[in-house]
Amino acid sequence: NSSLKSSLGRCEADKAVLEAKLAKCEASLAAGGGDAGASGIVAAAGMSGAAEAETKAEGYASVFASDNLQIIEGIGPKIEQLLKDAGIRTWGDLASADLGRLQKILDDAGPRYRMHNPKSWSEQARMAHEGKWEELIHYQKFLDAGREDQGDFETPSKVEKMYIKAMGFAAAKETDLKVIEGIGPKIEQLLKADGINTWADLAKASVERLQGILDKAGEHYRLADPGTWPQQAALAAAGKWGELKAYQDQLKGGK
Numbered sequence: 001n002s003s004l005k006s007s008l009g010r011c012e013a014d015k016a017v018l019e020a021k022l023a024k025c026e027a028s029l030a031a032g033g034g035d036a037g038a039s040g041i042v043a044a045a046g047m048s049g050a051a052e053a054e055t056k057a058e059g060y061a062s063v064f065a066s067d068n069l070q071i072i073e074g075i076g077p078k079i080e081q082l083l084k085d086a087g088i089r090t091w092g093d094l095a096s097a098d099l100g101r102l103q104k105i106l107d108d109a110g111p112r113y114r115m116h117n118p119k120s121w122s123e124q125a126r127m128a129h130e131g132k133w134e135e136l137i138h139y140q141k142f143l144d145a146g147r148e149d150q151g152d153f154e155t156p157s158k159v160e161k162m163y164i165k166a167m168g169f170a171a172a173k174e175t176d177l178k179v180i181e182g183i184g185p186k187i188e189q190l191l192k193a194d195g196i197n198t199w200a201d202l203a204k205a206s207v208e209r210l211q212g213i214l215d216k217a218g219e220h221y222r223l224a225d226p227g228t229w230p231q232q233a234a235l236a237a238a239g240k241w242g243e244l245k246a247y248q249d250q251l252k253g254g255k
Contacts, residue, residue, distance in 0.1 A: 059163070059241070059242040060133045060159065060163060061131060061133075063163055063166045063167075064128070064159075064162070064163075066090045066091050066092065066128075066129070067084075067089055067090050069083055069084070069088075069090075069091070069094060069125075070162070071124075071128060071158060071159050071162055072094070072121050072124045072125060072128075072158070073120065073124060073140045073143045073157070073158045074116060074117065074118065074120065074121060074143070075121065078113075079106075079113065079116065082105055082106070082109050082113070083102075083105060086101075086105045088102075088105075090129075091125040091126075091128040091129040092125075092129045093125075094121060094122060094125035095122050095123075095125040095126040095129050096122070097121075097122055098122070099118060099119060099122070102118035102121060102122070103118060106118065120139075120143055123139070124136060124139065124140065127139065128159075133159065136157070136159055137157040137159050137160060138157075140157035140158050140159060141155070141156075141157050160239065163241060164241050167241040167242060167244070167245045168245060169241060169244075169245075174198045174199050174200065174236075174237065175197055175198055177191055177192070177196070177198075177199070177202060177233075179199075179236055179244075180199075180202065180229050180232045180233055180236070181228070181232060181248045181251050182224060182225065182226070182228070182229060182251070183229065186221075187214070187221065187224060190213055190214070190217050190221065191210075191213060194213050196213075198237075199233045199234075199236040199237040200233070200237045201233075202229055202230060202233035203230050203231075203233040203234035203237050204230070205229075205230055206230075207226055207227055207229075207230065210226035210229060210230075211226055214226065228247075228251060231247070232244060232247065232248065235247065
Protein backbone atom coordinates (compact mmCIF):
# COMPACT_ATOMS: atom_id res chain seq x y z
CA ASN A 1 0.00 0.00 0.00
CA SER A 2 2.80 2.42 0.93
CA SER A 3 4.61 1.44 -2.30
CA LEU A 4 1.53 2.25 -4.36
CA LYS A 5 1.14 5.61 -2.63
CA SER A 6 4.78 6.39 -3.29
CA SER A 7 4.41 5.48 -6.98
CA LEU A 8 1.27 7.60 -7.23
CA GLY A 9 3.09 10.50 -5.63
CA ARG A 10 5.92 10.28 -8.15
CA CYS A 11 3.46 10.12 -11.04
CA GLU A 12 1.59 13.19 -9.78
CA ALA A 13 4.85 15.07 -9.31
CA ASP A 14 5.96 14.19 -12.84
CA LYS A 15 2.59 15.32 -14.15
CA ALA A 16 2.94 18.64 -12.32
CA VAL A 17 6.35 19.23 -13.87
CA LEU A 18 5.09 18.35 -17.37
CA GLU A 19 2.10 20.67 -16.99
CA ALA A 20 4.39 23.49 -15.92
CA LYS A 21 6.61 22.88 -18.95
CA LEU A 22 3.54 22.78 -21.20
CA ALA A 23 2.42 26.12 -19.79
CA LYS A 24 5.81 27.61 -20.65
CA CYS A 25 5.62 26.23 -24.20
CA GLU A 26 2.11 27.63 -24.63
CA ALA A 27 3.26 31.04 -23.47
CA SER A 28 6.20 30.90 -25.88
CA LEU A 29 4.00 29.89 -28.81
CA ALA A 30 1.46 32.56 -27.96
CA ALA A 31 4.20 35.17 -27.93
CA GLY A 32 5.37 33.93 -31.34
CA GLY A 33 1.85 34.11 -32.74
CA GLY A 34 2.05 30.81 -34.66
CA ASP A 35 -1.33 29.74 -36.06
CA ALA A 36 -0.51 26.03 -35.97
CA GLY A 37 0.70 26.38 -32.41
CA ALA A 38 -2.43 28.24 -31.37
CA SER A 39 -4.78 25.63 -32.82
CA GLY A 40 -2.77 22.90 -31.14
CA ILE A 41 -3.03 24.68 -27.82
CA VAL A 42 -6.81 25.02 -28.15
CA ALA A 43 -7.15 21.31 -28.85
CA ALA A 44 -4.85 20.41 -25.98
CA ALA A 45 -6.72 22.74 -23.64
CA GLY A 46 -9.99 20.96 -24.35
CA MET A 47 -8.49 17.57 -23.55
CA SER A 48 -6.58 18.81 -20.51
CA GLY A 49 -9.73 20.44 -19.11
CA ALA A 50 -11.61 17.15 -19.09
CA ALA A 51 -8.60 15.29 -17.71
CA GLU A 52 -8.16 17.92 -15.01
CA ALA A 53 -11.77 17.59 -13.87
CA GLU A 54 -11.42 13.81 -13.74
CA THR A 55 -8.16 14.05 -11.79
CA LYS A 56 -9.72 16.42 -9.26
CA ALA A 57 -12.73 14.13 -8.81
CA GLU A 58 -10.44 11.16 -8.20
CA GLY A 59 -8.50 13.23 -5.67
CA TYR A 60 -11.58 14.15 -3.63
CA ALA A 61 -12.95 10.61 -3.80
CA SER A 62 -9.66 9.18 -2.54
CA VAL A 63 -9.57 11.51 0.47
CA PHE A 64 -13.21 11.53 1.60
CA ALA A 65 -14.97 8.33 2.65
CA SER A 66 -18.69 8.09 1.91
CA ASP A 67 -19.48 8.14 5.64
CA ASN A 68 -17.85 11.57 6.11
CA LEU A 69 -20.96 13.70 6.47
CA GLN A 70 -18.94 16.68 7.64
CA ILE A 71 -18.06 17.60 4.05
CA ILE A 72 -21.65 18.87 3.86
CA GLU A 73 -21.93 22.62 4.45
CA GLY A 74 -23.93 23.04 7.67
CA ILE A 75 -22.94 19.71 9.25
CA GLY A 76 -20.34 19.56 12.02
CA PRO A 77 -19.23 16.68 14.29
CA LYS A 78 -22.23 16.80 16.64
CA ILE A 79 -24.86 16.93 13.90
CA GLU A 80 -23.03 14.20 12.02
CA GLN A 81 -23.35 11.99 15.10
CA LEU A 82 -27.05 12.82 15.43
CA LEU A 83 -27.64 11.78 11.83
CA LYS A 84 -25.66 8.56 12.17
CA ASP A 85 -27.52 7.67 15.36
CA ALA A 86 -30.72 8.08 13.33
CA GLY A 87 -29.47 5.68 10.64
CA ILE A 88 -28.17 8.27 8.17
CA ARG A 89 -24.58 7.08 7.86
CA THR A 90 -23.48 7.79 4.28
CA TRP A 91 -23.89 10.35 1.53
CA GLY A 92 -26.34 7.98 -0.13
CA ASP A 93 -28.44 7.78 3.04
CA LEU A 94 -28.45 11.56 3.38
CA ALA A 95 -29.25 12.07 -0.30
CA SER A 96 -32.41 9.97 0.06
CA ALA A 97 -33.53 11.55 3.36
CA ASP A 98 -36.40 14.01 3.03
CA LEU A 99 -36.40 17.44 4.64
CA GLY A 100 -39.09 16.53 7.17
CA ARG A 101 -37.04 13.65 8.56
CA LEU A 102 -33.91 15.77 8.86
CA GLN A 103 -35.75 18.60 10.56
CA LYS A 104 -37.33 16.18 13.05
CA ILE A 105 -33.90 14.78 13.97
CA LEU A 106 -32.73 18.32 14.73
CA ASP A 107 -35.91 19.26 16.60
CA ASP A 108 -35.76 16.16 18.77
CA ALA A 109 -32.14 16.98 19.69
CA GLY A 110 -33.17 20.22 21.40
CA PRO A 111 -33.15 24.01 20.97
CA ARG A 112 -29.45 24.20 20.05
CA TYR A 113 -30.05 22.18 16.91
CA ARG A 114 -33.40 23.60 15.78
CA MET A 115 -31.74 26.73 14.40
CA HIS A 116 -29.88 24.69 11.77
CA ASN A 117 -31.35 24.60 8.28
CA PRO A 118 -31.03 21.16 6.60
CA LYS A 119 -32.71 22.21 3.35
CA SER A 120 -29.58 21.85 1.20
CA TRP A 121 -28.04 18.81 2.88
CA SER A 122 -29.65 16.12 0.73
CA GLU A 123 -28.71 17.93 -2.48
CA GLN A 124 -25.11 18.33 -1.36
CA ALA A 125 -24.98 14.66 -0.38
CA ARG A 126 -26.38 13.62 -3.76
CA MET A 127 -23.59 15.46 -5.56
CA ALA A 128 -20.94 13.83 -3.35
CA HIS A 129 -22.56 10.40 -3.74
CA GLU A 130 -22.55 10.78 -7.54
CA GLY A 131 -18.97 12.07 -7.60
CA LYS A 132 -20.00 15.49 -8.91
CA TRP A 133 -17.36 17.34 -6.94
CA GLU A 134 -17.09 20.45 -9.10
CA GLU A 135 -20.86 20.93 -8.87
CA LEU A 136 -20.74 20.47 -5.11
CA ILE A 137 -17.92 22.99 -4.73
CA HIS A 138 -19.80 25.56 -6.81
CA TYR A 139 -23.02 24.91 -4.86
CA GLN A 140 -21.28 25.25 -1.49
CA LYS A 141 -19.93 28.65 -2.50
CA PHE A 142 -23.59 29.61 -2.92
CA LEU A 143 -24.28 28.54 0.68
CA ASP A 144 -23.50 29.69 4.20
CA ALA A 145 -24.06 27.21 7.05
CA GLY A 146 -26.24 25.27 4.61
CA ARG A 147 -28.47 28.23 3.75
CA GLU A 148 -28.88 29.10 0.09
CA ASP A 149 -28.13 32.55 -1.33
CA GLN A 150 -25.86 33.33 1.63
CA GLY A 151 -22.45 32.48 0.17
CA ASP A 152 -20.08 35.07 -1.27
CA PHE A 153 -18.52 32.86 -3.99
CA GLU A 154 -15.10 34.20 -2.92
CA THR A 155 -14.48 32.01 0.12
CA PRO A 156 -13.32 28.45 -0.68
CA SER A 157 -16.03 25.81 -0.28
CA LYS A 158 -16.10 23.48 2.72
CA VAL A 159 -14.99 20.58 0.54
CA GLU A 160 -12.00 22.57 -0.69
CA LYS A 161 -11.02 23.65 2.82
CA MET A 162 -11.20 20.09 4.16
CA TYR A 163 -9.31 18.73 1.16
CA ILE A 164 -6.54 21.32 1.51
CA LYS A 165 -6.20 20.44 5.20
CA ALA A 166 -6.11 16.73 4.38
CA MET A 167 -3.25 17.39 1.96
CA GLY A 168 -1.25 18.92 4.81
CA PHE A 169 -1.67 22.61 3.95
CA ALA A 170 -2.69 25.05 6.67
CA ALA A 171 -4.45 27.71 4.62
CA ALA A 172 -6.74 28.15 1.66
CA LYS A 173 -6.18 31.88 1.16
CA GLU A 174 -4.65 32.81 -2.17
CA THR A 175 -2.60 35.49 -0.43
CA ASP A 176 -0.73 32.94 1.70
CA LEU A 177 2.47 32.52 -0.29
CA LYS A 178 3.97 30.38 2.47
CA VAL A 179 2.21 27.30 1.09
CA ILE A 180 4.98 27.35 -1.52
CA GLU A 181 7.95 25.16 -0.59
CA GLY A 182 10.94 27.47 -0.11
CA ILE A 183 8.96 30.57 0.94
CA GLY A 184 8.85 31.65 4.57
CA PRO A 185 7.40 34.77 6.25
CA LYS A 186 10.33 37.06 5.37
CA ILE A 187 10.49 36.08 1.70
CA GLU A 188 6.70 36.36 1.53
CA GLN A 189 7.02 39.98 2.71
CA LEU A 190 9.67 40.68 0.07
CA LEU A 191 7.47 39.31 -2.70
CA LYS A 192 4.40 41.24 -1.57
CA ALA A 193 6.43 44.44 -1.33
CA ASP A 194 7.21 43.93 -5.01
CA GLY A 195 3.55 43.43 -5.98
CA ILE A 196 3.40 39.63 -5.88
CA ASN A 197 0.44 39.22 -3.54
CA THR A 198 -1.32 36.03 -4.65
CA TRP A 199 -0.62 32.56 -6.00
CA ALA A 200 -1.73 33.79 -9.42
CA ASP A 201 0.74 36.69 -9.26
CA LEU A 202 3.53 34.30 -8.33
CA ALA A 203 2.57 31.84 -11.07
CA LYS A 204 2.94 34.61 -13.67
CA ALA A 205 6.24 35.92 -12.30
CA SER A 206 9.41 34.94 -14.14
CA VAL A 207 12.20 33.20 -12.26
CA GLU A 208 14.48 36.09 -13.29
CA ARG A 209 12.19 38.61 -11.60
CA LEU A 210 12.02 36.50 -8.44
CA GLN A 211 15.79 36.09 -8.34
CA GLY A 212 16.16 39.84 -8.76
CA ILE A 213 13.94 40.46 -5.73
CA LEU A 214 16.03 38.07 -3.66
CA ASP A 215 19.33 39.54 -4.86
CA LYS A 216 18.25 43.07 -3.93
CA ALA A 217 17.32 41.89 -0.43
CA GLY A 218 20.90 40.92 0.38
CA GLU A 219 23.26 38.01 0.72
CA HIS A 220 21.03 36.08 3.13
CA TYR A 221 18.26 35.76 0.52
CA ARG A 222 20.43 34.96 -2.49
CA LEU A 223 20.74 31.39 -1.26
CA ALA A 224 17.03 30.80 -1.88
CA ASP A 225 16.19 29.13 -5.20
CA PRO A 226 12.92 30.39 -6.76
CA GLY A 227 13.14 28.05 -9.75
CA THR A 228 10.04 26.03 -8.84
CA TRP A 229 7.96 28.73 -7.18
CA PRO A 230 5.89 29.72 -10.24
CA GLN A 231 5.12 26.06 -10.97
CA GLN A 232 4.04 25.44 -7.38
CA ALA A 233 1.96 28.62 -7.36
CA ALA A 234 0.23 27.62 -10.60
CA LEU A 235 -0.86 24.34 -9.02
CA ALA A 236 -2.12 26.14 -5.89
CA ALA A 237 -4.00 28.73 -7.96
CA ALA A 238 -5.64 25.92 -9.96
CA GLY A 239 -6.65 24.09 -6.78
CA LYS A 240 -4.49 21.07 -7.65
CA TRP A 241 -3.56 20.36 -4.06
CA GLY A 242 -2.88 16.67 -4.50
CA GLU A 243 -0.44 17.39 -7.32
CA LEU A 244 1.17 20.22 -5.36
CA LYS A 245 1.67 17.95 -2.34
CA ALA A 246 3.21 15.23 -4.52
CA TYR A 247 5.44 17.77 -6.27
CA GLN A 248 6.59 19.31 -2.98
CA ASP A 249 7.42 15.87 -1.63
CA GLN A 250 10.03 15.65 -4.39
CA LEU A 251 11.56 19.02 -3.54
CA LYS A 252 13.99 20.20 -0.90
CA GLY A 253 13.80 23.87 0.05
CA GLY A 254 11.88 24.65 -3.13
CA LYS A 255 14.60 23.17 -5.39
